[in-house]
Amino acid sequence: MKRHRLAIVRQKYRPDGGAERFVSRALMALGNQDLELNVITREWQGERQDDWHIHICNPAKWGRISRERGFANAARALWQEQQFDIVQSHERIAGCDIYRAGDGVHQRWLQQRSRILPGWRAKMLMHDRYHRYVMHAEREMYQSPELKAVICNAEMIKREIIEDFSVDAKNIHVIYNSIDSSRFIPAESAQRAALRQQYGLPAAATVFCFVGSGFERKGLAAAIEAIAGTTAYLIVIGQDKAEKRYQALAQSLGCKEQIRFMGMQKETLPFYQLSDGLLLPTLYDPFPNVILEAMACGLPVITSNSCGGAEFIEQGRNGFFCDALDIGRLREAVMAIPSLEKSNDMGRKARDKVKDSTPGKLSSQLISLYQNILD
Numbered sequence: 384m385k386r387h388r389l390a391i392v393r394q395k396y397r398p399d400g401g402a403e404r405f406v407s408r409a410l411m412a413l414g415n416q417d418l419e420l421n422v423i424t425r426e427w428q429g430e431r432q433d434d435w436h437i438h439i440c441n442p443a444k445w446g447r448i449s450r451e452r453g454f455a456n457a458a459r460a461l462w463q464e465q466q467f468d469i470v471q472s473h474e475r476i477a478g479c480d481i482y483r484a485g486d487g488v489h490q491r492w493l494q495q496r497s498r499i500l501p502g503w504r505a506k507m508l509m510h511d512r513y514h515r516y517v518m519h520a521e522r523e524m525y526q527s528p529e530l531k532a533v534i535c536n537a538e539m540i541k542r543e544i545i546e547d548f549s550v551d552a553k554n555i556h557v558i559y560n561s562i563d564s565s566r567f568i569p570a571e572s573a574q575r576a577a578l579r580q581q582y583g584l585p586a587a588a589t590v591f592c593f594v595g596s597g598f599e600r601k602g603l604a605a606a607i608e609a610i611a612g613t614t615a616y617l618i619v620i621g622q623d624k625a626e627k628r629y630q631a632l633a634q635s636l637g638c639k640e641q642i643r644f645m646g647m648q649k650e651t652l653p654f655y656q657l658s659d660g661l662l663l664p665t666l667y668d669p670f671p672n673v674i675l676e677a678m679a680c681g682l683p684v685i686t687s688n689s690c691g692g693a694e695f696i697e698q699g700r701n702g703f704f705c706d707a708l709d710i711g712r713l714r715e716a717v718m719a720i721p722s723l724e725k726s727n728d729m730g731r732k733a734r735d736k737v738k739d740s741t742p743g744k745l746s747s748q749l750i751s752l753y754q755n756i757l758d
Contacts, residue, residue, distance in 0.1 A: 537691020569681030570656035578657035596621035602664035609713035611636035655680035681730035
């Protein structure tokens with residue numbers, strides 16, 4: 384491939400975000416290709432590489448709609464001026480060559496969220512000005528003649544895009560996220576015991592981890608309800624301004640001592656390694672990276688069928704999935720996953736499932752897509 388200029392658009396880059404980790408891993412993987420790598424963003428918080436060109440695009444904003452519209456217009460003007468060979472946007476901006484649907488389909492998320500809201504709030508949600516703007520921008524982008532390809536990280540999202548926007552299936556490419564299985568590894572028994580002692584968790588207990596900020600979307604309430612009435616523990620990694628409400632829920636269900644809120648953590652690996660499984664009954668999530676990380680660490684996963692990560696789960700073999708609000712089935716799954724000290728068969732199968740999800744595979748799929756577009 385001759386040297387071409389690739390621009391990746393992401394409004395705000397923060398190292399702990401799922402989309403940002405995709406961007407970072409993609410850029411690292413593409414670093415040895417003959418590509419000039421550019422990023423258009425409001426704010427870059429990660430480490431800068433010498434050969435990455437960061438374009439700060441930060442117009443004034445006066446609210447959520449102003450923020451989205453302003454960045455979209457400014458980013459589009461910048462890439463048109465720069466005349467990049469390929470523009471890959473991770474935001475809903477009409478005129479890009481490639482759109483990565485890392486956030487899924489906005490209306491589908493609103494439909495899932497409305498299930499946990501009172502009727503009047505659910506109706507207001509669908510008519511909210513900001514959400515109407517996002518849905519309009521999304522449709523405008525999919526109808527744009529400049530759009531050549533869509534990248535999804537789950538077959539679930541591909542189906543939704545075809546159903547909701549009538550995009551030709553041949554233009555939608557499912558490229559799963561990658562995981563470094565040499566870094567995310569299972570713990571030895573002694574290491575797991577030491578970590579549990581460090582964080583005050585019983586050595587013989589079955590411990591689940593919940594990893595993700597934005598507790599409503601990630602399904603923390605359902606996770607706590609699933610733990611209640613069992614002997615399992617749940618460690619919560621992430622933050623949310625409504626954390627006290629979830630603590631109160633745990634107390635009301637009589638499982639306060641079993642739920643440990645650990646806040647944001649720069650390093651999640653130790654928490655996977657002290658756990659026996661990942662519990663993430665998310666309301667709607669295309670494919671959270673934490674599922675790959677947990678599976679690489681040898682953890683069976685419990686998630687929802689409105690999560691693209693369920694595509695990696697074989698029921699009863701390496702985990703379970705069900706409706707995000709089916710507390711009974713979630714609790715059954717919690718009770719069906721044994722302590723890894725007793726049996727690590729499900730954990731081994733979980734790690735085996737993600738062994739092919741390598742950065743090299745991600746890189747080759749992206750390079751092939753870019754080459755087809757350039758041709």
